Amino acid sequence: xxxxxxxxxxxFTEHDFLDRFAAAADSGFLGVEYLFPYAxxxxxxxxxxxxxxxxxxxFNLPPGDWxxxxxxxxxxxxxxxxxxxxxxxxxxxxxxxxCPRVHAMAGLVPEGADDAMRARCTETYxxxxxxxxAELEKVGKTLLIEPIxxxxxxxxxxxxxxxxxxxxxxxxxxxxxxxxxxxHCQIVEGDLIRNLEAQFAHMGHVQIAGVPDRHExxxxxxxxxxxxxxxxxxxxxxxxxxxxxxxxxxxxxxxxGQAFGLNDGLSGTA
Numbered sequence: 001x002x003x004x005x006x007x008x009x010x011x012f013t014e015h016d017f018l019d020r021f022a023a024a025a026d027s028g029f030l031g032v033e034y035l036f037p038y039a040x041x042x043x044x045x046x047x048x049x050x051x052x053x054x055x056x057x058x059f060n061l062p063p064g065d066w067x068x069x070x071x072x073x074x075x076x077x078x079x080x081x082x083x084x085x086x087x088x089x090x091x092x093x094x095x096x097x098x099c100p101r102v103h104a105m106a107g108l109v110p111e112g113a114d115d116a117m118r119a120r121c122t123e124t125y126x127x128x129x130x131x132x133x134a135e136l137e138k139v140g141k142t143l144l145i146e147p148i149x150x151x152x153x154x155x156x157x158x159x160x161x162x163x164x165x166x167x168x169x170x171x172x173x174x175x176x177x178x179x180x181x182x183x184h185c186q187i188v189e190g191d192l193i194r195n196l197e198a199q200f201a202h203m204g205h206v207q208i209a210g211v212p213d214r215h216e217x218x219x220x221x222x223x224x225x226x227x228x229x230x231x232x233x234x235x236x237x238x239x240x241x242x243x244x245x246x247x248x249x250x251x252x253x254x255x256x257g258q259a260f261g262l263n264d265g266l267s268g269t270a
Contacts, residue, residue, distance in 0.1 A: 002228060002260045005031035005057040007207075007243040012250045018048055025052035027254055028262040033058035033241045036066075038089065042096030049097065056097040057239045058144070058179075058205055061104045061132075062086040072105025074132075075125035075157040077117075087132045094141050101142040101204055103179050104132055106157035121157060126170055133173035144204050146179035149187040152214075159188055161195050168202055177204025181243070186211045186222055193230050200234050209244035216244060218256035 006024040008017065015023050018040070024032055037045055037059050049056055064070030064079070073083040090102045109121050133143045147164050148156045158164060164178045180203045185195055208227075210220035217224045228240075246253045254262045 002232070003031060003237075003239050004029055004257060004260050004262065005033050005055075005239045005241045007241050008032050008034040009036075010243055010245050014249055018044065021048040021052050021054060023250070025054055026263070027251055028257070029054070029242075030261075031055040031057040031239055033239075033243075035060055036062065037093050037097070038062060042093050045093075046096055055239075056099040058101050058103060058241060059090075059093070059097075059099060061090045061102055063105050064107070070107070071153055071156060072107035074104045074128045075107040075109065075121040077120045077124045080124065080128065083128050084131060087135050091135060091139055091141070094136075095139060099141075101144055101177075102136065103144040103146055103205075104129065106145065106148075108153075108155040109157050111155065125157060126167070129167070129171045129176060130173065133171060133176045137173070137175045142175050142177055142204050143173070144177055144179040146181055147184055147188065148181070149184040151187055152184075159184075161185060161189060161199050165199070165202055178202045179205045179207065181207040181209075182222065182224075182227060183207065183209035183211055183214060183243070192222065192227060196227065196230060197234070200236070203236070203238070205238060205241065206231065206236070207241040207243045209242075214245050215247050216253045216256055217242070219247070224256075 006029040008020040008024065012020040012023040021032060032054050064073045073079045073086060094102055106125060110117060136143050145158060145164055145167060147158050147160055150156060150159055168176055178199055180199050182192055186192055189195055208217045208224060210217050211222050212220060
């Protein structure tokens with residue numbers, strides 16, 4: 001059965017953040033994900049999950065200085081202690097929220113980096129992933145890495161599916177998986193079904209959005225019904241995160257999800 005999770009960083013933004021849990025549950029979502037939980041106490045978030053019978057599916061490790069443009073610490077030389085502190089903070093939240101997986105954003109390669117700096121970034125990235133995977137394994141959690149397209153995030157260290165598989169092989173941790181975002185993959189590589197098949201054994205989570213404008217998944221160049229059918233035939237039983245920007249009010253664009261238990265806001269359901 002397809003299980004859809006609302007990304008509360010992008011969906012239901014017509015509501016204050018803590019009110020988005022109720023909006024997601026009222027729309028038929030069974031799980032939620034978002035970028036970061038750290039602006040709220042674990043107790044506040046746990047209460048919202050319990051009140052609305054939602055599963056916490058995913059969130060990211062602290063990314064560094066997000067407002068200043070940082071997009072993760074994992075590949076940044078000289079920030080290793082800060083990264084380790086971020087792992088401990090993510091574990092604290094993951095245990096409180098019963099969240100089985102967290103994503104370590106790779107970070108941006110320093111602008112103008114030469115081959116020596118890129119090699120240092122790679123060494124740092126692998127070392128930090130080994131540390132984080134080991135710490136998360138102690139508490140039964142999965143660590144994710146995600147290839148992100150360079151159009152949306154120029155300079156991001158990780159952009160390709162084959163690159164992600166190579167990193168998994170080099171780290172060698174059984175609880176390190178790929179966060180397979182079909183939106184990013186389409187922009188970078190296309191050939192989605194073949195990429196999905198090649199990555200399937202390594203997948204820990206799936207995310208979707210329409211391409212090219214990151215709106216509802218029934219808009220744009222990607223035919224998601226075929227991808228959902230292939231995921232089902234492969235035996236995928238994980239969550240699918242809806243990480244898109246609605247064209248208008250979120251409920252009004254949920255008609256695409258009626259086949260998967262979501263309410264269609266246009267039909268007047270509550």
